[in-house]
Amino acid sequence: EAGVTQFPSHSVIEKGQTVTLRCDPISGHDNLYWYRRVMGKEIKFLLHFVKESKQDESGMPNNRFLAERTGGTYSTLKVQPAELEDSGVYFCASSQGTGFPDTQYFGPGTRLTVL
Amino acid sequence: AQSVTQLGSHVSVSEGALVLLRCNYSSSVPPYLFWYVQYPNQGLQLLLKYTSAATLVKGINGFEAEFKKSETSFHLTKPSAHMSDAAEYFCAVSDITSGTYKYIFGTGTRLKVLA
Numbered sequence: 001e002a003g004v005t006q007f008p009s010h011s012v013i014e015k016g017q018t019v020t021l022r023c024d025p026i027s028g029h030d031n032l033y034w035y036r037r038v039m040g041k042e043i044k045f046l047l048h049f050v051k052e053s054k055q056d057e058s059g060m061p062n063n064r065f066l067a068e069r070t071g072g073t074y075s076t077l078k079v080q081p082a083e084l085e086d087s088g089v090y091f092c093a094s095s096q097g098t099g100f101p102d103t104q105y106f107g108p109g110t111r112l113t114v115l
Numbered sequence: 116a117q118s119v120t121q122l123g124s125h126v127s128v129s130e131g132a133l134v135l136l137r138c139n140y141s142s143s144v145p146p147y148l149f150w151y152v153q154y155p156n157q158g159l160q161l162l163l164k165y166t167s168a169a170t171l172v173k174g175i176n177g178f179e180a181e182f183k184k185s186e187t188s189f190h191l192t193k194p195s196a197h198m199s200d201a202a203e204y205f206c207a208v209s210d211i212t213s214g215t216y217k218y219i220f221g222t223g224t225r226l227k228v229l230a
Contacts, residue, residue: 043220056215101147101209106159
């Protein structure tokens with residue numbers, strides 16, 4: 001069974017540009033989470049999808065961040081325009097949603113550097 | 116609100132020595148706790164989880180953790196460190212108060228194993 005995959009693994013952009021991160025969850029997992037780790041800090045929650053619906057986006061930093069989950073499958077996280085403080089590692093995780101506590105399976109992350 | 120605190124951002128042990136990584140939690144409700152490990156260039160991998168069934172939890176790769184309510188702790192241990200244990204370790208609590216079960220992470224502990 002394939003794990004959670006993320007693309008790209010690294011992205012280097014300039015301030016003001018747009019970047020789109022993609023996450024493919026484990027097949028059949030209804031729950032999809034995005035987290036971010038800024039260097040030296042803890043991993044922080046950004047938002048949570050159940051299928052294609054946003055359940056909780058309380059962790060989204062501001063309206064420069066837009067997340068979508070088309071058809072309840074893969075998800076994208078767009079940052080537009082990117083700022084220096086957006087640099088960090090963005091993790092995606094998925095879980096089945098069939099029980100509690102639900103183990104989340106993480107992808108390898110996308111390292112975003114904004115210059 | 117729930118939170119976790121990991122004491123020690125860096126821990127060094129000799130190969131064959133005891134590994135002890137500390138995690139303390141704060142929660143107004145019975146917590147659900149997790150330990151994840153991140154090896155270089157990989158995603159977070161679940162080591163073990165506490166779901167209130169047993170206070171001593173055994174995980175993969177010889178790791179275990181004991182839930183101590185009186186001390187609000189969930190420390191991770193391994194009797195004998197191996198070079199392959201060098202990685203970053205994260206303690207997390209599932210935020211059941213939010214309804215999304217998102218994870219709240221500690222700041223991580225980087226384990227170094229000395230030959």
